[in-house]
Amino acid sequence: xxxxxxxxxxxxxxxxxxxxxxxxxxxxxxxxxxxxxxxxxxxxxxxxxxxxxxxxxxxxxxxxxxxxxxxxxxxxxxxxxxxxxxxxxxxxxxxxxxxxxxxxxxxxxxxxxxxxxxxxxxxxxxxxxxxxxxxxxxxxxxxxxxxxxxxxxxxxxxxxxxxxxxxxxxxxxxxxxxxxxxxxxxxxxxxxxxxxxxxxxxxxxxxxxxxxxxxxxxxxxxxxxxxxxxxxxxxxxxxxxxxxxxxxxxxxxxxxxxxxxxxxxxxxx
Numbered sequence: 001x002x003x004x005x006x007x008x009x010x011x012x013x014x015x016x017x018x019x020x021x022x023x024x025x026x027x028x029x030x031x032x033x034x035x036x037x038x039x040x041x042x043x044x045x046x047x048x049x050x051x052x053x054x055x056x057x058x059x060x061x062x063x064x065x066x067x068x069x070x071x072x073x074x075x076x077x078x079x080x081x082x083x084x085x086x087x088x089x090x091x092x093x094x095x096x097x098x099x100x101x102x103x104x105x106x107x108x109x110x111x112x113x114x115x116x117x118x119x120x121x122x123x124x125x126x127x128x129x130x131x132x133x134x135x136x137x138x139x140x141x142x143x144x145x146x147x148x149x150x151x152x153x154x155x156x157x158x159x160x161x162x163x164x165x166x167x168x169x170x171x172x173x174x175x176x177x178x179x180x181x182x183x184x185x186x187x188x189x190x191x192x193x194x195x196x197x198x199x200x201x202x203x204x205x206x207x208x209x210x211x212x213x214x215x216x217x218x219x220x221x222x223x224x225x226x227x228x229x230x231x232x233x234x235x236x237x238x239x240x241x242x243x244x245x246x247x248x249x250x251x252x253x254x255x256x257x258x259x260x261x262x263x264x265x266x267x268x269x
Contacts, residue, residue, distance in 0.1 A: 048075060048078070048079075051071075051075065052072065052075045052076075055068050055071055055072040055075070056072065059072065059088070063091070064091075066091075066092050066095070066097065069088050069089060069091065069092050070089070070092065070101065070102055070105065072085075072088050073085040073088050073089040073105050073106070073109060074105050076088065076109070077105055077108050077109050077112065080112060081112075082108070082109045082110065082111065082112025082113035082114075083109075083112075083113040085105070085106075085108075085109035085112070085113075086106070086109045086110060086113050086115070089102065089105065089106050089109060093106065098129075099129075100126050100129040100130045100133050101133075103122050103123075103125055103126040103129065104122075104123065104126045104133060104134075104137060104138060104141070106122050107119045107120075107121075107122030107123040107125075107126060107138075107141065107142075108123075108141045108145075110122060111123075111141070111142075111145040116145075116149070119145070120142070123138050123141060123142045126138050132165055135165055135166045136161065136162040136165035136166045136172075139158040139159065139161045139162040139165070140158075140159075140162050140166075140171075140172060140175075142154075142158045143155045143156075143157075143158030143159040143162060143175060143176075143179070144175060146158065147159075147175060147178060147179055147182070150182075152179050152182035152183045153179075153183060155175070155179040155182075156176065156179040156180060156183055159172055159175050159176035159179055160176060162176075163176055168199060168203060168207070169199075169211075170196045170199055170200045170203070170211035170214045170215050170218065171211060171214040173192050173193070173195055173196035173199065173218070174192075174193065174196050174214045174215075174217050174218050176192055177189040177190075177192040177193045177196065177218070180192065193218040193219070194218075196214070196215065196218040197215055197218045197219045200212075200214075200215035200218070201215075
């Protein structure tokens with residue numbers, strides 16, 4: 001509703017509904033970019049989409065390019081397209097690729113595609129190759145998917161190891177608190193959620209932008225408070241400020257469209 005009111009007022013002032021809509025969208029994207037960072041980044045999405053199409057074209061002309069297959073598989077996994085990632089990565093493993101980056105990517109792709117046994121085996125092999133790969137990435141991937149499948153005990157083991165390795169993680173603490181709650185340890189889960197929030201508020205700004213959603217999951221009262229304040233501000237704006245601005249905009253337009261006003265050159269003639 002607030003966006004609609006802003007569009008109505010801006011359209012009345014500028015006389016361009018389409019331009020006003022574009023200006024509002026750009027304003028809120030830029031505002032979010034430098035404040036909360038909760039909206040998706042359209043530039044990043046476009047760049048990833050373009051890169052994905054480029055890699056697909058590369059593989060059509062050169063299907064033996066293993067690096068292109070790995071990068072494309074990672075992009076597919078980031079978008080949750082596990083089955084497509086498995087298909088694009090399989091030729092690399094048929095040729096004998098066994099580096100930890102490829103194994104982890106294939107393991108996550110298998111879990112996304114529903115090939116649980118194969119995914120677990122891949123991640124176990126990746127753990128053997130490099131137990132602390134990307135500061136516990138193997139434990140995070142396996143722990144998240146185990147939690148989604150309802151394997152709370154297995155998820156707890158992985159996520160506890162993740163938190164020990166990646167000490168500043170808010171996401172890891174929130175996921176671990178869920179696993180603890182699922183295993184009946186409600187008290188420890190509540191303490192861990194508080195710990196996740198404390199870690200969030202003391203972390204650097206760039207880190208808070210990345211972990212904000214997970215921090216809000218740790219303390220849902222915070223986004224609820226923000227929402228209440230936002231609703232109150234919008235209500236005040238819509239009932240008090242917007243009508244006055246609309247009247248001013250119409251008065252401003254009427255001043256320049258009044259037929260009684262004539263061009264000074266026309267008066268001289």
